[in-house]
Amino acid sequence: MDVLSDAIAAVRIGRPSSERVRVDGSWCTRLAPYDGAGFHVVLEGSCWLLPDGGPAVSLAAGDVVLLAHGTGHVLADSPADAATLRRAVPFEAWSAGTWPRRPPSPPLSPPLSPPLSPPRRAELLCGKYRLDRSRVHPLMAELPPVVHLPNRVGSNPELRSAIDLLGRELGEQQPGSCIAVPGLVDLLLVYMIRSWMAGAATGVWPAVLDDPVAAAALRALHTDPAAPWTIERLATAAGVSRATLARRFTALVGRSPMAYLTWWRLTFAATLLRDTTDPLAVVARRVGYGTPYALSHAFHREFGTTPGRYRDRAAEGL
Missing domain, CATH: 1.10.10.60 (Homeodomain-like)
Structure with missing residues (x-):
């Protein structure tokens, strides 16, 4: 085992969960704080991430965000204001069908230059990892609350491939997906942390492993x-x-x-x-x-x- 693999294995418990969500129009959903880590991938359109106690983050097609410490947050079609936060729907109800959806289409990797789409339309991959916080390796503890990995030409090819595979599995419901999806979600966590380490300007553990x-x-x-x-x-x-x-x-x-x-x-x-x-x-x-x-x-x-x-x-x- 290597340090990153061991650091993840030491805290990961249970099976990760993930789902693909499509929305149109005005929308806003809240994810409460939780013992674990979460991620969102914007496959189409754009949205805003509004973390508790932190600045709003604008997310475009192809962007990936990791909430490494389970920070509560809001996802919305527009920046935060009092009205936006008041209308936030709990994620469980929202993802179950509270908001109108378009008919499914074949899942693809987010294009680097997304085509024009109707205003406020978005498609996201959302997921959670359960983590045991009692024995966190310092590498995992050092991750910032919000790791934003913008989509850039030629960047993070492994991460992009994992997103593509996960999107297909969640969209097509092929035989064996119950095994494939958790494995791909775990792989996504490795690639997100690798990408953070490769781009971190500061930090103890990127320097240690370098x-x-x-x-x-x-x-x-x-x-x-x-x-x-x-x-x-x-x-x-x-x-x-x-x-x-x-x-x-x-x-x-x-x-x-x-x-x-x-x-x-x-x-x-x-x-x-x-x-x-x-x-x-x-x-x-x-x-x-x-x-x-x-x-x-x-x-x-x-x-x-x-x-x-x-x-x-x-x-x-x-």
Whole structure:
């Protein structure tokens, strides 16, 4: 596994959801804050995103927006004013058919130069991810509340391909779509975060993963967290001296290599307790602890509960 994959896997729970929505005329819908992340893709037309506590964002055809921390927001055909916000319909009612729709047409990737369309007509892909906020990797925590990825010629080709495939699956209801759609929605999250990282002018984790020393050390730790890592062995994997590794890793990541390893092992253990039925002894071996007792002691120190109670609460959805 790599850092981004692990960062997403550590917090993602359940199945993502998505739907395709077409609207005409004047419209306005509200999505309440939620424990997770959401996204919108404008396939046709334009609209406005009005996040709680943030500035309005104008969205055009082909634009993608990720609400990484579940910020409540309004989507509307026009900028915010008191009247707009008052008429906002809850998204669940709105997407169920509150607003008039055009007959479906074959789904296509949003054109770079969309043809003229009737005023205020829009077509969107909307989706949500359920996330466990108790163990957020710092890479995910660093994402801004609103990640706006404008449609530009030649930009983010993987993201555009994923949008095209998802639009087709949601529009055509082909056999196997119940498996294909969640997989494509998960893939979309990876591509959205990749695109943010590639274009981020500031940010700790884009710089971390762009640094050859820190990136090499992280790749080694995430590939085999159970290995008997020492600072000497990790420095060899990164191709630098112990002092260089310790200095650069700590300066960029904010904790020493071995402190990060301990944190990641316990975070990985929590993921295994949540997502598998492996006995505690198996979990301990997979994350680099010699005995279940050693893992239980470290886990309680990190999370304030025992592995067994943590698993029980995860099973109950708490």
